[in-house]
Amino acid sequence: MTATHPAPYRSEESLVPAQPGHAAHEQRHLVLSLVSMTAVILASLSLNGVIEGWLWLPPVILTVGSVSTAMAVIRSLGFPGPLIFVAGLLALVGVLNWQYFPDQSILGVIPGPDTPERVTLLLNNAEDTVVSQLAPVLPDVGILLVVSATTGLIAVLVDTSAITLRMPAASGIILLMVLFPAAIIKTDSIGIPAFVAAVTGYLLLLAVAQWRERPRRTAGTGRSSEGHLTWAVSIGATALTITIMLPLVTPGFDSGLFPQGSRLNPWGAATGLNPSVTLGNDLRNPAGFGRITYATNAMEPLYLRSSTLEDFSGQRWEPDQRLDSRRAGIEEIRAGEPISDGSPILTTITTQSFTSPWLLAPYAPISVTNLEGRWTWDPQNLTILAADGGSTAQQSYQVRSSIPTLTRELLAGIGPVPDGEVPQAFIALPDDIPAPIETTARELTAETANPYDKAMAIQNYLRSEEFTYSLEAPVDGGYDGNSMGVIERFLEVKAGYCVHFAGTMAVMARLLGIPSRVAVGYAPGTPTGNTVEGPRGEELTEFAVDSRDAHAWPELYFRNVGWVKFEPTPGRSAVPDYAQAQPLPPEAVADDSLTPRDSPLDAAGSPPSTPATSPDQSDAPEGRDGSGRSWAVTTGMLLALICVTPFLRRRTRSAHRRRLLTSGTTIHNPARIAWAETTEIAADYGYRRMSSDTPRSFAERLKLEAALDGQAAVSLSKLQYAYEIEEYAPTTGFTRQAAGTLPNWEDVQTVIKALRRSTKLSSRFRAQLLPHSLRNPFQPKRKTWL
Known part of the structure; x- marks a missing residue:
């Protein structure tokens, strides 16, 4: 009798010699x-x-x-x-x-x-x-x-x-x-x-x-x-x-x-302080950046003005540089607009890292000295702009300015501005102004008689308890910008920050015949506690500002006086004496002069018992909670990927075998592939072969333990018989097909489905997530059928 030596049970690498590994x-x-x-x-x-x-x-x-x-x-x-x-x-x-x-x-x-x-x-x-x-x-x-x-x-x-x-x-x-x-x-x-x-x-x-x-x-x-x-x-x-x-x-x-040198800036000249829509981004930075110090002999801290917004016709309001009408020679600035007589003020400004082509200066400047680079000034708004691509970075310069002496009585006695006294740019409005803006302006000023009373009515309305100072509401509401549509939405929601308050007052003023513009720069900031010696030995009080002090405010034109600053934004800086709604006790005026980062008042001027409207809280960056959530989700995804890796590897191996058996091409060992898939999945579901098993004994035991009957039992027998023919009595593919022993992937699936039905739910999860057949995948064990 001729002895038949058993053939080894091979891993997939050995089962498909035509495509090793x-x-x-x-x-x-x-x-x-x-x-x-x-x-x-x-x-x-x-x-x-x-x-x-x-x-x-x-x-x-x-x-x-x-x-x-x-x-x-x-x-x-x-x-x-x-x-x-x-x-x-x-x-x-x-x-x-x-x-x-x-x-x-x-x-x-x-x-x-x-x-x-x-x-x-x-x-x-x-x-x-x-x-x-x-x-x-x-x-x-x-x-x-x-x-x-x-x-x-x-x-x-x-x-x-x-x-x-x-x-x-x-x-x-x-x-x-x-x-x-x-x-x-x-x-x-x-x-x-x-x-x-x-x-x-x-x-x-x-x-x-x-x-x-x-x-x-x-x-x-x-x-x-x-x-x-x-x-x-x-x-x-x-x-x-x-x-x-x-x-x-x-x-x-x-x-x-x-190589270092002039860095390429694909976006054009940087402005340092955004003059319009993203000023809110500067305010939302909790730490502050771009620190600037200034020292002055003024009796009160100063607003530092950078540029103005005058064209209200577009979707975004930007400064008009007016390069064709600007003048050189900032050592002596002769204003083309009337300015009330006042005592000259000396201010020394140190920009440090703040970089902008627009020069920061108190209004209204009459001379600027000790400034490097070429600079020009605009006779219409007294803004100062670099002429040679320069900037304010690392500059320390002196500005002499004239602060007009203004009183409530002076402004209240001024009539409307005659046609042609100011350029058209400061009174022009687009044709498609939303009706709610004009209606609100008319209703607020129905009982007023002069420009000052109209301006005060608008300012008092915007500073009333109806409105809330908020940095996040415009972002969440989708109106974080400046345009007529933004103002309409702002008047509906009644929540925003300085850009929205200033723009709304300027537009309403023009609707009522008052020339207006929006100034962009910095609120007065906070004292540093230091004093600086001026050019002539005078003592100057030092203040500091950064991105948290970025601010916008409206300026309205009055005959024989010039441009006058108002403050419609609640909880921001000091309201000038001439623009106070009514005389306030000294302690209230002192509190109102605080900036939002150290003021005990909330955005609407209420006690801190209403924290939801506090500017401090509205300044909190939205990214903190989002950051924590993103880290948690990222960690969870990585853990999930690790957990599903065995499942994916098992599916990859099965998919590869399915492609080999269903591709229609001739392969050397289809029965071995089909039998390997069947026995490995059976092991995953808990029906593992023993070292003493032959293909036939394992098939019979699997039918008994898994209660396979009907078509599942027939398919298992076909797979087992095909494997025995291929392993122990090799023949050509044509002979196997003629004999009906060529394995079918559908038979493999029939057996697997029956095995899945016969196991408990916990065993099914274990078979998917921790398949037994993947143990030692790179060095599979060689087993022998006896």
Whole structure:
């Protein structure tokens, strides 16, 4: 009798000799997806310094992690490359909607009909932030949206290049896009730490992409792919070291990783203080930035004026530079407008890091000295602007100004302004003014007789208890800006900050025939406790302001007096004596002179018992709670990815076997593949083979223990018989097919479904999340059927 030696039970690698290592190769995609995500996040660290602080990082991690996870899952399920790319884009849209447009989206992730309007608003806010602030810009919602969307798209492209298209080296070009903003905007360029982080991520991506390919002998050379990996890492590390060290010994490299000099500013001249819509971003910064000090011999702290807004016809109100009518020679400024006689005031201003082409000065300046650069002034509004691309940065200069002597009685006795006395720019209004604005203005002034009484009626209305000072209400309500539509919405909600109060009073004044404009600059700030010696030895009291003191206020024109400042914003700075609603006791006047960051009054002037309307509380950044939530979600997603990894690997192996058996192509060992899938899934559900089992004895025991009958029992017998024929009596594929022993994937599925029905719910979860068949996946045990 001829003895038949049992054949070994092989893992998938040995079952498909035509495609060795394919399953392990597919499983390593998960690791490469994780590394691809890490490379994008490491490259994004260069944005620190372009954007202030680190509040932008959690949304970036959440966005990139969601995109990479979605693409990894779809890839593990065996979908083709184009669908994986589409899945990444859909995941990007979903996570952006969840983070930035939850109220406008369907189910929180699907764009809704109101999403485009919200997107437009946030993009406009981001544009205003970029063109009006120096780096680092504040991480407002619009900026976070742009950064998250950009890095998410880059994550999709890197994943597609490195994994789907198998071109990991080309993904480095895509990663350079993340470094581009820092390279052209930051003063010290990318910086060595951020550059090292980005290159480390790229080298790690190359290394894992090489590791993904199964080690194999290269024909004719005797080298394995590990040898190429060693060379790649060595070359990359050497290039990184040279890149870091070379600038240190090369003349002209002062700092950073690129030659220093004039940095490229793709957005045009920075303004330091945004003169319009994003002034609220400066106010919302809880720490303050751009500290400025000034020392003056004035009896009261001063407003520092930068520019004015006069054209109210557009969707956004911006300063008109009027370059064709500006005059040189700021050492002596002869105003083209009447200014009441007053004592000259001397103010010394030190800008430090504040950078703007608009010069800060008290109103109304009559001379500016000790200022570097070429500057011009506008006869119509007395604003001072750099003429040669210069700025206020690191300047210390003296301003002499004239403070008019104004009283309630003086202003109340002035009549309307005759036609032609002031330029048309200060009285013009668009034709499509919303009706509620005009109606409100007419109703408030129905019983007033002169311009001063009309102005006081508007100011008193805006400072009344009906209105609330709020930095967040305009953002949440979608009217954080300045235009006629914004003013209409502000009058409906009755909550906003200085831009809204000042713009509303200026527009209402023009409706009533009073020329007006909006001044932008800084409220008086707080005393430092120091004194500074003036140019002639006089003692000057020093004050400090920063972004938290950014302010806008209306200026109204009165005949033979000039432009007069009013203060309609509740809880902000001091109301001038001539604009007080009624005489106040000394203690009330003192309290009203405090700025919001140290005032005991709330936004409406009420006691602090109403914390919801406190300017201090409204200044709290929205990003803190969002940051904590984003970190929690990111951590949860990473944990979820770890938990589902066994499930995905099991599904990947099964999907690969299904493709082999259903592709229609001839393979060498279909019965072994089908039997391996059946026995492994059975083990996952708790029906494990014993060392003494033969294929037939295991099949019989499985039928008994799992109570398989009917079609499931027939399918199991077919699979077992096909395996025995292929393993012990090899024949051609044609003979097997003719004999009816060619295995069918439907038989495998029939058995698996029956096994699932026969197990408890807990066993089903364990089979999915912790499949027994994946133990030692890279070194599968060799078992023998006896």
